[in-house]
Amino acid sequence: MAGSAPVLLCDRHLALVADWLAGREEHPDGLTDLLPTPCPACGSRLGVRWPSGWLCAVCEWRLGDVPDADLAPPRVDVVYYIRFDDRIKIGTTANPRQRLGRLWHHELLAFERGDRGVEGRRHEQFGAWRFGRTEWFAASAELDAHTSALAAGVDDPWQRYARWRSEALALGA
Structure with missing residues (x-):
């Protein structure tokens, strides 16, 4: 015990406090x-x-x-954009890993937070390039610009999705 300290602490705990204070001053x-x-x-x-x-x-x-294991994972609906050859699919899901695992695609272009309403607006927005009544679209400058804007600043779309899930978990949504 260090007798001159204002609070009686052992030498080990005094060293921890000193390191903590030094860290606060430096950073x-x-x-x-x-x-x-x-x-x-x-x-x-x-x-x-x-x-x-x-x-x-x-x-x-x-x-x-530790996240509470008894709580259901948060639901985060996303609109996904995937590319297969020269076609782009615009779809929606609350479980993108499972959904994209079932679809043939070459590349995940982007995620957009949203549900079927957002997906429907995107289908309408890019309807001129749509293949029939499917969710597949021909690549176009407009659609490429949209997916590039969604992907801006993110190296991996899965990081953005993880952030949205984390935020939903923190908010208890």
């Missing part, structure tokens, strides 16, 4: 670094280390918090 806004393990909510590896612990830099999930 008052937190230190961005790789998380020790992937975020359980969104899968990101990027985090912010605070003296009080780690937060995911993507969804702000506190490392160490």
